[in-house]
Amino acid sequence: MARILTRRKLLTGFAAASLLAGCDSPHPVSLFLKGMLRVNEHFESLIFSPTRLAPESPEKDLTPERAFPSYFIADTMPFPPAGWSLKVGGMVARPGVFTLAQLKAMPRTDMRVRHHCVEGWSAVAAWHGLRLSELARAAGIDSRVRYVEFRSFDANYWSSWDLGSALHPQTLLAYGMNGHDLHPDHGAPVRVYSAVKLGYKNVKYLTEVNFLSNRTGGYWEDQGYDWFGGV
Amino acid sequence: MRSSAARKTTPIDEAVGDPRFWGRRIQPLTIRLNHWMNVLFIVLMTGSGLEIFAAYPSLGPQGAKYAWYPWQGVAPPSWLTIGGWLAGGRHWHFAIAWFLVLNGLIYLAYFFGRGEWRRRLFLPARDARNALWMFGYYLRVLKTPPPAGFYNGLQRFAYSSVVIVVTLQVLSGLAIYKPVQLHWLLRLFGGYDVARVVHLFGLVFIAMFVVTHIVLVLLHPRELLAMITGGKRG
Numbered sequence: 001m002a003r004i005l006t007r008r009k010l011l012t013g014f015a016a017a018s019l020l021a022g023c024d025s026p027h028p029v030s031l032f033l034k035g036m037l038r039v040n041e042h043f044e045s046l047i048f049s050p051t052r053l054a055p056e057s058p059e060k061d062l063t064p065e066r067a068f069p070s071y072f073i074a075d076t077m078p079f080p081p082a083g084w085s086l087k088v089g090g091m092v093a094r095p096g097v098f099t100l101a102q103l104k105a106m107p108r109t110d111m112r113v114r115h116h117c118v119e120g121w122s123a124v125a126a127w128h129g130l131r132l133s134e135l136a137r138a139a140g141i142d143s144r145v146r147y148v149e150f151r152s153f154d155a156n157y158w159s160s161w162d163l164g165s166a167l168h169p170q171t172l173l174a175y176g177m178n179g180h181d182l183h184p185d186h187g188a189p190v191r192v193y194s195a196v197k198l199g200y201k202n203v204k205y206l207t208e209v210n211f212l213s214n215r216t217g218g219y220w221e222d223q224g225y226d227w228f229g230g231v
Numbered sequence: 232m233r234s235s236a237a238r239k240t241t242p243i244d245e246a247v248g249d250p251r252f253w254g255r256r257i258q259p260l261t262i263r264l265n266h267w268m269n270v271l272f273i274v275l276m277t278g279s280g281l282e283i284f285a286a287y288p289s290l291g292p293q294g295a296k297y298a299w300y301p302w303q304g305v306a307p308p309s310w311l312t313i314g315g316w317l318a319g320g321r322h323w324h325f326a327i328a329w330f331l332v333l334n335g336l337i338y339l340a341y342f343f344g345r346g347e348w349r350r351r352l353f354l355p356a357r358d359a360r361n362a363l364w365m366f367g368y369y370l371r372v373l374k375t376p377p378p379a380g381f382y383n384g385l386q387r388f389a390y391s392s393v394v395i396v397v398t399l400q401v402l403s404g405l406a407i408y409k410p411v412q413l414h415w416l417l418r419l420f421g422g423y424d425v426a427r428v429v430h431l432f433g434l435v436f437i438a439m440f441v442v443t444h445i446v447l448v449l450l451h452p453r454e455l456l457a458m459i460t461g462g463k464r465g
Contacts, residue, residue: 032326
């Protein structure tokens with residue numbers, strides 16, 4: 001949800017940030033950076049449009065799949081537990097579980113977009129899945145929902161999102177990549193894939209989607225990476 | 232117009248006798264503050280930018296890195312980086328960026344609002360010949376320096392181009408910061424990985440400018456003094 005950034009808020013942010021820089025804290029620098037992190041989060045949500053689409057990449061820009069880096073945090077490649085299903089919960093009218101077959105039966109979306117990693121590299125792949133907004137509709141989300149939390153079986157890797165980015169038409173629960181089922185290195189059986197977030201926000205090896213009214217953190221976010229992580 | 236007749240010889244001197252600047256110091260307070268803030272901001276932006284670059288010290292997308300770039304995978308030395316790790320580098324970079332932009336906007340407002348552009352901006356018709364002459368003098372090809380007014384043509388060229396390059400740094404930086412939300416801007420640069428190249432080469436240009444600037448200022452310490460005290464009034 002794009003929040004409105006007034007000039008007053010922005011100036012207060014600058015003023016707060018510069019005041020913090022000079023105050024008698026044991027970590028004045030980190031307080032300054034925290035203040036500016038808030039300013040930047042306002043900026044990110046201000047320029048985020050829930051309807052602006054990332055351009056489709058031409059087929060010739062496709063990255064060879066072996067050159068598309070894939071990360072997980074567990075010591076070994078995570079494989080789905082037997083009888084895997086996706087748990088959908090939080091403030092929804094119809095909490096429950098979805099099997100892969102049920103997810104595949106929902107309206108399918110295909111897109112070929114550029115991936116932006118926080119490290120600075122980009123790569124292009126085609127993704128196949130259902131829009132998260134379809135799942136939100138199926139589950140019946142409450143009007144108080146503002147955030148969405150994604151959890152995984154990759155050593156409990158997780159991330160929480162603003163609702164606007166989660167319901168963006170290019171935010172998918174992807175079960176396919178480049179015309180085939182998702183491979184384990186890219187998050188099989190189902191992962192989050194969005195054209196409007198940095199890579200670390202796109203939780204692979206998905207187990208849970210929770211629609212929440214409160215904001216939570218994430219694996220990298222709790223260690224200091226920016227929470228919004230939009231592109 | 233005092234002694235305007237004597238100025239006819241070289242067009243470069245026109246800016247010196249300009250009554251607009253009577254009573255104004257060579258380096259007015261706004262410009263001095265701006266300059267020294269920029270020193271701080273450019274150091275912080277460079278260090279934090281190199282920290283970010285170290286996370287993927289390559290150019291070009293995955294699977295199609297640019298063949299012309301000879302230093303693929305070569306990270307900048309850690310003593311040049313600020314922030315400690317990628318997240319820290321990003322925090323510094325995106326925090327200081329706003330102050331750099333604010334400082335730049337104040338500079339440009341002063342530059343155009345108070346007419347400073349008349350004595351600082353590189354205007355090819357006035358400055359190109361003088362700049363080449365000065366360049367020839369530095370290369371020891373020409374024996375005498377060109378007549379100089381407020382600045383010589385080469386100074387105007389250098390200072391004006393660094394303003395343009397910093398502006399390009401801000402724009403290319405915004406484009407790679409928000410490649411989807413600002414994809415109209417990204418398209419102007421030719422896409423994500425090209426904009427990243429522009430951003431890195433902008434840094435190389437600024438670094439070369441800074442090194443040259445420091446060498447020349449050490450050779451002409453009076454200019455450094457003027458940037459501290461303001462120098463004499465016109």
